[in-house]
Amino acid sequence: xxxxxxxxxxxxxxxxxxxxxxxxxxxxxxxxxxxxxxxxxxxxxxxxxxxxxxxxxxxxxxxxxxxxxxxxxxxxxxxxxxxxxxxxxxxxxxxxxxxxxxxxxxxxxxxxxxxxxxxxxxxxxxxxxxxxxxxxxxxxxxxxxxxxxxxxxxxxxxxxxxxxxxxxxxxxxxxxxxxxxxxxxxxxxxxxxxxxxxxxxxxxxxxxxxxxxxxxxxxxxxxxxxxxxxxxxxxxxxxxxxxxxxxxxxxxxxxxxxxxxxxxxxxxxxxxxx
Numbered sequence: 001x002x003x004x005x006x007x008x009x010x011x012x013x014x015x016x017x018x019x020x021x022x023x024x025x026x027x028x029x030x031x032x033x034x035x036x037x038x039x040x041x042x043x044x045x046x047x048x049x050x051x052x053x054x055x056x057x058x059x060x061x062x063x064x065x066x067x068x069x070x071x072x073x074x075x076x077x078x079x080x081x082x083x084x085x086x087x088x089x090x091x092x093x094x095x096x097x098x099x100x101x102x103x104x105x106x107x108x109x110x111x112x113x114x115x116x117x118x119x120x121x122x123x124x125x126x127x128x129x130x131x132x133x134x135x136x137x138x139x140x141x142x143x144x145x146x147x148x149x150x151x152x153x154x155x156x157x158x159x160x161x162x163x164x165x166x167x168x169x170x171x172x173x174x175x176x177x178x179x180x181x182x183x184x185x186x187x188x189x190x191x192x193x194x195x196x197x198x199x200x201x202x203x204x205x206x207x208x209x210x211x212x213x214x215x216x217x218x219x220x221x222x223x224x225x226x227x228x229x230x231x232x233x234x235x236x237x238x239x240x241x242x243x244x245x246x247x248x249x250x251x252x253x254x255x256x257x258x259x260x261x262x263x264x265x266x267x268x269x270x271x272x273x274x
Contacts, residue, residue, distance in 0.1 A: 094137060
């Protein structure tokens with residue numbers, strides 16, 4: 001039983017996930033303020049809206065439609081009262097990960113030359129494609145932050161389950177979010193232990209061998225921890241799904257939100273068809 005108590009999983013497993021999900025959101029400056037009307041909308045409706053908005057934005061190509069979609073996402077951010085600093089950090093991380101692709105598209109996509117940089121022509125088609133990718137990705141991420149950024153991760157999981165998403169995928173989502181930070185702390189402990197023993201990162205065979213041992217040990221410890229967690233959860237009566245105290249019943253505010261979302265989608269879609 002000593003091994004089982006190392007991972008403190010109380011009988012209310014859902015509360016553990018909810019508290020840690022809230023901590024993650026608060027760490028990024030996104031809290032669940034129940035005074036904001038958007039935060040009280042049914043999580044299932046927010047998930048559907050976010051997914052539908054993403055499909056709509058991805059299918060569009062006209063400049064005015066994409067700009068309007070981005071404006072709607074910004075309006076949703078304002079309505080959700082998301083703090084600007086964490087939102088800017090999220091956008092910077094997204095755009096930073098795509099900057100190389102966006103910068104190379106004008107030079108690699110065939111089309112009418114627009115400018116020339118060091119003898120390499122940049123096509124207008126490639127430039128517009130890069131702008132499309134930027135507008136689409138930023139609009140989708142901003143809308144996701146507005147609709148789901150204030151929702152506890154366990155509530156998103158239960159919403160997906162009630163929307164008939166396979167239970168195994170929902171459990172995988174919840175457990176991955178819960179324990180990815182645990183594995184990160186384990187990795188940092190192993191790195192500290194290596195540093196204390198005089199290990200230094202270099203570009204040689206010894207470094208690559210040591211890093212291979214490190215990730216191998218991390219994999220073994222992760223497997224052992226997963227077995228202990230599974231045994232502890234079964235001992236505490238885990239039946240294959242996480243219980244929830246929320247009934248997720250639709251209310252009048254959900255109908256108002258649905259009408260606003262449909263009208264916004266029609267307005268943006270009309271610009272694409274115009």
